Amino acid sequence: AMMVLVLAACGGGNDEASEGSASEGEGSGETKTIRAGIGLNDSHPQYLALLEWKKIVEEKTDGAIKVETYHSSQLGDDRAMTEALQLGSQEVTIPSTAPIANFVPEYSVFDFPFLFPNEQVADKVLDGEVGQKFLDKLEDQNLVGLAYWENGFRDVTNSERAIESASDFEGLKLRTMENDLHLDAFKALGANPTPMAFGELFTAMQQGTVDGQENPIPTIYLQGFYEVQDYVSTTHHIYSPFVFLMSKEFFDGLTEEQQTIVTEAAVEAGKMNRELNREAVAEYADELKAEGMNYNEVSPEARAEMVKIVQPVLDEYAEKIGKETVQEVYDAVAEAEAE
Ligand code: TK8
Missing domain, CATH: 3.40.190.170 (Bacterial extracellular solute-binding protein, family 7)
Incomplete structure (x- = not known):
């Protein structure tokens, strides 16, 4: 079950040349640290994609944002981590939509049995207008939804x-x-x-x-x-979607450029999560x-x-x-x- 990750080409816009801005950021006390936690273990596509998100964010923000990743419920379960985001004591988690329904009841619709016939339809709905409408509903709960990832068919x-x-x-x-x-x-x-x-x-x-x-x-x-x-x-x-959640308080404290970077990175790494997940199913069934x-x-x-x-x-x-x-x-x- 070895997975070869193609991580190249995702970094983009790397300003290594600009004078040591990472330490500069730290020096001026501006380095922001994100604690990102999930419930699954470190061999799951979700965690590999989270590492990809970390890589993109750290590169593109030139060290101004540092990401610490935690797996296996080290920071708590989906519900507790989501609450920690609301309180601003944790910055990122990626729960299934099911526990999110405890915060925004409408999310239960994604867990209607047999709603999505296949992953492609799920992608279109979630990445489209309706999906965005649901992400917007999170704001009232002090949460920002950056992208949909995939847990998959249960x-x-x-x-x-x-x-x-x-x-x-x-x-x-x-x-x-x-x-x-x-x-x-x-x-x-x-x-x-x-x-x-x-x-x-x-x-x-x-x-x-x-x-x-x-x-x-x-x-x-x-x-x-x-x-x-x-x-x-x-x-x-x-079909269980994951939602990439960020604490609203933390998101609001980012510069506009950083907000764009973390959001685009969540979409990018989410593609990797979906791909790895889908590739793995047949092999893991065997x-x-x-x-x-x-x-x-x-x-x-x-x-x-x-x-x-x-x-x-x-x-x-x-x-x-x-x-x-x-x-x-x-x-x-x-x-x-x-x-
Ligand atoms: C991991 C959960 C999990 C979910 C569940 O934190 O609880 O059964 O499917 O994978 O999100």
Whole structure:
């Protein structure tokens, strides 16, 4: 599972020639330090892309901004890190949209099961007008959304049985992200869901506190979930976007030029995150089989059955979130699909 990173050519506009401006910045006390934390470990495409973001930002700001990176929930889980951004005690984190819905409820729409048919449609919607509208909603919460990255299509793992049809969820103790829609959708499917921070998940599976969980294939492989799980089923029930978040207080304190640099770098590094993630899925699926996991492809019929079961939950949440907002997202999906 070696990944070759092509990091060249991304630096651009490097002013090495201008006289030692890095130390100059430090000397005048103007070096700004960003603590950027994520929940996944340092082998995940998200972390490799975060390193790429760091590289671009440090180069383009000529040392005026320094980035310290943290992984594996070293700074806390998605929710705690997002709160730290609001308080201004941390500068960057890149959570899934699900926990963001605890701050801006409308974000749950991205976690409507089976909303996005594929990654290309997700890219178009998220990188388009609708995606930007959602990023703008973060400002009220003292957060700035710089770009969408990718967690990816979520699949179910567990220690009990293969998920071949909706009825296989019956009674399964499933860890979910801290998001009410996830909780209610899995309840509707007959599972017994428990919300839990990602950092506690491995131990919970190891100790049998939960039977299973759902996450994209790269996470399942790179976090070693195959050590404590027997079945992986490609439900692809939700496409999880990541949102690159910055503390608004910190963002507002940057020069306009620096704001542009951190934003463009987030878009650039996000492309790398998406590419690495997508390239990795097939290979990691094979690795999971090689590690002895029972791997099954979930049929379109079984997925259709799941859609039907969760539909009342989606209707309920559309009501809560605002039907127009939800419709706007569905329209953007349809438009992107037609292109
Ligand atoms: C990592 C999380 C994680 C998410 C989850 O911090 O909690 O299951 O999918 O990967 O963002």
